[in-house]
Amino acid sequence: MLHEFVSANRAELISRTRAKVAARPWPSASTQELENGVPLFLDQLSETLRLETSRTPFSPGAIGSTAAKHGRDLLGMGFTVSQVVHDYGDVCQAVTELAIEKKATISAEEFHTLNRCLDDAIAEAVTEYGRLKEVAIAHYEVERLGQLAHELRNGLQTALLAFQVLRDGKVAIGGSTGAVLGRSLISLSEIIDGALAEVRLSAVQRRHDRVSLLVFVDEIAVAANLHAEYRDLRLTVEAVDPALEINVDPQLLGSALMNLLHNAFKYTRPKGCVTVRTRAEKGRVYIDVEDECGGMRDEHTDRLRPFGDRRGSDRSGLGLGLSISRKAVTANGGEIHTRNLAGKGCIFTIEIPQASPRS
Numbered sequence: 001m002l003h004e005f006v007s008a009n010r011a012e013l014i015s016r017t018r019a020k021v022a023a024r025p026w027p028s029a030s031t032q033e034l035e036n037g038v039p040l041f042l043d044q045l046s047e048t049l050r051l052e053t054s055r056t057p058f059s060p061g062a063i064g065s066t067a068a069k070h071g072r073d074l075l076g077m078g079f080t081v082s083q084v085v086h087d088y089g090d091v092c093q094a095v096t097e098l099a100i101e102k103k104a105t106i107s108a109e110e111f112h113t114l115n116r117c118l119d120d121a122i123a124e125a126v127t128e129y130g131r132l133k134e135v136a137i138a139h140y141e142v143e144r145l146g147q148l149a150h151e152l153r154n155g156l157q158t159a160l161l162a163f164q165v166l167r168d169g170k171v172a173i174g175g176s177t178g179a180v181l182g183r184s185l186i187s188l189s190e191i192i193d194g195a196l197a198e199v200r201l202s203a204v205q206r207r208h209d210r211v212s213l214l215v216f217v218d219e220i221a222v223a224a225n226l227h228a229e230y231r232d233l234r235l236t237v238e239a240v241d242p243a244l245e246i247n248v249d250p251q252l253l254g255s256a257l258m259n260l261l262h263n264a265f266k267y268t269r270p271k272g273c274v275t276v277r278t279r280a281e282k283g284r285v286y287i288d289v290e291d292e293c294g295g296m297r298d299e300h301t302d303r304l305r306p307f308g309d310r311r312g313s314d315r316s317g318l319g320l321g322l323s324i325s326r327k328a329v330t331a332n333g334g335e336i337h338t339r340n341l342a343g344k345g346c347i348f349t350i351e352i353p354q355a356s357p358r359s
Helices: 002-008 010-023 031-052 061-076 081-101 108-138 144-167 176-196 213-230 250-267 321-331
Strands: 209-212 234-237 245-248 273-281 284-290 335-341 345-353
Touching: 002 010, 002 031, 002 081, 002 108, 010 031, 010 081, 031 081, 031 108, 081 108, 081 144, 081 213, 108 144, 108 176, 144 176, 144 213, 144 250, 209 213, 213 234, 213 245, 213 250, 213 273, 245 250, 245 345, 250 273, 250 284, 250 321, 250 345, 321 335, 321 345
Parallel strands: 234 273
Antiparallel strands: 209 245, 273 284, 284 345, 335 345
């Protein structure tokens, strides 16, 4: 029985899963995740598999409800939705690999159950994350356009996470994760349609939140990685100091960073690499986006110019991304700088104030 195999090899599976979690480039692994999160994931999986083989009636919905509670608990402990989703996949991959190595007698039906558990768990964790974000947003008095920005970002992140799991072939498109993707896209369509008539009458009311730089960069990187892969590029995110915090409007700053990444992907040569790195100096935080576009061609390369002034084969768009990014960063008390790497590429840097130390 698969659940017996999981229980008998619990220590080895925890060790393997922790190694996978620690080795991945992002979402970054926290100490709490490695110490507590991995065993929790594995215990939940073992219990679900055991219930599947029990004689007592077992509702398929129980897997989902258990996963939702589990995801809610982990999110309450400070884990990001990206960590929750990827940890489920790491646990199941460790189970599969160890079973093959030990030549364990596990039926095709049990592996089917394992994949279904993974599908349901991911779908419920992502759905629960979206629900919790909506509840959090409801606690703030924001104008309609601010609410719209939150709703669009939450819906898009949910859709992107579900799509990434489906693209990796971990679950089938017809399962629960596929349903989450479909619902997210429908929800986005409805939000946009309803907002178009109101957009000219709405005003943005910005608020600043204390945000972990590590979490902020992780969430942007998960979405940006899909764009990089479809352009046949690599996205590298260098280690972020987990102690760094910024006091910003995360939606505005996220839009600025994503604009810089889109620009970098657009002009980087095929098979090239876009790198994100962060640092702090004298109370300021710097987020660098370095591309491999070959560099700018005129002598005035250290001044900010529209993205459309870059030289490259892809001339689509209006070249307004940098202007939009600059306004968003300015609203967060920061600036954008650019530096030319002759013959190699460009570095666009977001500079913003570092949050004051916690008392």
